Amino acid sequence: MVLTLELPVIETKQETPDVKSVKLGFDGQKFDYKPGQYMMMELDVDDPEKGNTRPLSIASSPTEDFLLFSTKISQSLFKQKYNSLRIGNKVKLKGPMGVFVLKEDAKEIIFLGGGIGITPFRDMIKYASDKKLPVKITLIYSNKTPDDIVYKDEWNVFERENPNFKVIHTITQEGTDWQGRTGRIDEAMIREFSSDINNTIYYICGPLGMVDSLSNLLKTMNIPLQNIKIEKFVGY
Ligand SMILES: Cc1cc2nc3c(=O)[nH]c(=O)nc-3n(C[C@H](O)[C@H](O)[C@H](O)COP(=O)(O)OP(=O)(O)OC[C@H]3O[C@@H](n4cnc5c(N)ncnc54)[C@H](O)[C@@H]3O)c2cc1C
Known part of the structure; x- marks a missing residue:
């Protein structure tokens, strides 16, 4: 089922010189997803050309108690907004989506x-x-x-x-x-x-x-x- 959520930032981390992670709390709204799926993240930006959403893979496992996203920071308005997210800010998400998922019975x-x-x-x-x-x-x-x-x-x-x-x-x-x-x-x-x-x-x-x-x-x-x-x- 595709959900629409608004979750709070609980941590941010500079992973590499150009990759930044944002950790979101479930805030009592923990949901099921398959490892490998992605969410559409929506940020409050006005970019008529590229829009205000991006698909981002979920980097955290369903066994963890937070949602982790990581992205390469570019000059796009979306990424500049992402880069400015601070603890407590709310982030809109739609998902989970995608079929690039773990084959659990693989050898x-x-x-x-x-x-x-x-x-x-x-x-x-x-x-x-x-x-x-x-x-x-x-x-x-x-x-x-x-x-x-x-x-x-x-x-x-x-x-x-x-x-x-x-x-x-x-x-x-x-x-x-x-x-x-x-x-x-x-x-x-x-x-x-x-x-x-x-x-x-x-x-x-x-x-x-x-x-x-x-x-x-x-x-x-x-x-x-x-x-x-x-x-x-x-x-x-
Ligand atoms: C299923 C799926 C999962 C994905 N998961 C991830 C993920 O986990 N992490 C991740 O990082 N990406 C992921 N992506 C890609 C992501 O959705 C974006 O397409 C990608 O991050 C590029 O977005 P952008 O906003 O940086 O660039 P866009 O806005 O799409 O622009 C493309 C290029 O133009 C440049 N550009 C845009 N606006 C400006 C400007 N104003 N000035 C100068 N240059 C500009 C950007 O630097 C960029 O190189 C995923 C995509 C899919 C389909």
Whole structure:
């Protein structure tokens, strides 16, 4: 059921130089949603061209007692208003919506994320951990620089909470002091972390170009189409 809600900001956090999170309280209006779904957020802006709503993935799991959103701050009026939200402000939401949701009975899942395209994955990974789902999960998370990693401190906590979960960071920009893996997500990386590539469910989320190139890569690897789930963040 699609709900219309107005929920209070309980916390804001600068996750990276250009990504900001807003945590909302349920205020007695906790509702059901599937991990991976999104909401339409409405802010009080007058933008005749782009409007006053944006779809934003829910980054918190239904097992948590708050709603988390994170977005890249741009020059748009909507994002400037979002950036100015303070504790106690009310935010209008419509939802939940979307079919990019966790396949709870999967044996193995690989999440392929880039930059801000991580939001629904935090939701799904936290949910699988809290529910102790017996699914092997690998997150391959690509960012330009180490400073761009969203929810940076949480990934290791999730790994400790869930022995079936592993995060692999890869950094694409040369010349940083990153000691770990570098370069774009490629076939070798996917093969390295999948025990059985044909029986793994792949989730891809991010800007259009990234989603298209990774889903094409999986297709050239002959991954069954029904095992590839995509969410495109239009607008980037
Ligand atoms: C299902 C779904 C889930 C999504 N989830 C998320 C999410 O979790 N997090 C997230 O960040 N995004 C998410 N998106 C994308 C999001 O909805 C927006 O489309 C995106 O954030 C761009 O919005 P914007 O307001 O920054 O840019 P828009 O207003 O859409 O404009 C597009 C571009 O024009 C530029 N621009 C706009 N106005 C101005 C101006 N006045 N001056 C200069 N430049 C300007 C912006 O910088 C931007 O680059 C999701 C999209 C979908 C479809």
